[in-house]
Amino acid sequence: MKIIKRIFLAVLILGLLFLAFSYWGVYESGVMAGKVLRITQKGVIFKTYEGKLDLETFGALKGTSPIASTFDFSVEGKEKEVVKQLESVSLSGERVNLHFKKRYVRFPWRGDTKYFITQVERSK
Numbered sequence: 001m002k003i004i005k006r007i008f009l010a011v012l013i014l015g016l017l018f019l020a021f022s023y024w025g026v027y028e029s030g031v032m033a034g035k036v037l038r039i040t041q042k043g044v045i046f047k048t049y050e051g052k053l054d055l056e057t058f059g060a061l062k063g064t065s066p067i068a069s070t071f072d073f074s075v076e077g078k079e080k081e082v083v084k085q086l087e088s089v090s091l092s093g094e095r096v097n098l099h100f101k102k103r104y105v106r107f108p109w110r111g112d113t114k115y116f117i118t119q120v121e122r123s124k
Contacts, residue, residue, distance in 0.1 A: 028102035032071050036090040046109040049075040049083050074111025085120040097121040
């Protein structure tokens, strides 16, 4: 019976360590540049902030139109100042640099994506 309890305790501790690592661990961090198309609050039970950044690659192909793609991101609920800045730049249409962290696992109470914006840097 002691062995079963020790095995159960070891599995429980390993599971908690894995959960903690996947919750707080950062897989990637960096900067994306573009224009914020939208920032919205979503959710019924878990209210999260979700946004979309328009990535315009200017000068990639000379003489042709810019190649447009988008980058979906989330903002953690505690980052109220970041949400205000994103709302401001989405209305103005200015180009910004968004500093982000990519997490290992997506949790529903954090956001719809693994990418979380930590800072908004306005282009000069």
